Amino acid sequence: MSKPRKLPGTRRRGIVGHTVVALSDEVEYIDELRISTRPRTWLDLARTLRLDELVCMGDQLIRIPRPEFEGRSNPFATLEQLRAMVDRHKNLQGIVRAREALEIMRVGADSGPETLMRLAMLNAGLPEPELQLKLWDGPNAPSADAGYRARRIALQYDGAHHLDAAQRHSDKRRDKAFRAARWTVLVFTDKDLANEFQDAVLLIKKALRTSWVDPAIASGFASSC
Structure with a gap:
């Protein structure tokens, strides 16, 4: 008080x-x-x-x-x-x-776990991800919580509300759209939150090492990885 x-x-x-x-x-x-x-x-x-x-x-x-x-x-x-x-x-x-x-602090994190995932990535020396990354421009475009457009990597944190049947169906459509466009989709849950995203960081690092690089928009990106 x-x-x-x-x-x-x-x-x-x-x-x-x-x-x-x-x-x-x-x-x-x-x-x-x-x-x-x-x-x-x-x-x-x-x-x-x-x-x-x-x-x-x-x-x-x-x-x-x-x-x-x-x-x-x-x-x-x-x-x-x-x-x-x-x-x-x-x-x-x-x-x-x-x-x-x-x-x-960044505009774009819809939940605390999304922020903690981003901070874990930054603490591990990973490049800063784009937040609320849309697959294409438009109001109905599928979006990722975070990701790297130049590497076609989409990162999703699916919290408890994603267990709802309708939400799970929506999530599958979302991820399918990214994969159809040849993106790597990594989905993390409360289990990753529990271990402070340590395993998540390793998976993201691996994806960054092996992912395709778009030469049109990746200028200077590779050196930061």
């Missing part, structure tokens, strides 16, 4: 109180309950979360929502807004970690 510094601290069993300096645009109301905005909450959590956790949270704030499922078309925040939040609180505890997180 946070309170303005001019008010006395909270002392109750099970509640940890602290004081903060929050500007007016960092606070909002929900049903008359005064709470911090999402960007400010993200910044406050920088003092306690690990770097990968903070990146996961940030990726969810900046991702582009799907209106048909979420009833909104704008992200909760942008990278620019989060950078502005960090710049105005230069001495806040956790500010260094927040700055580090901003450098590796």
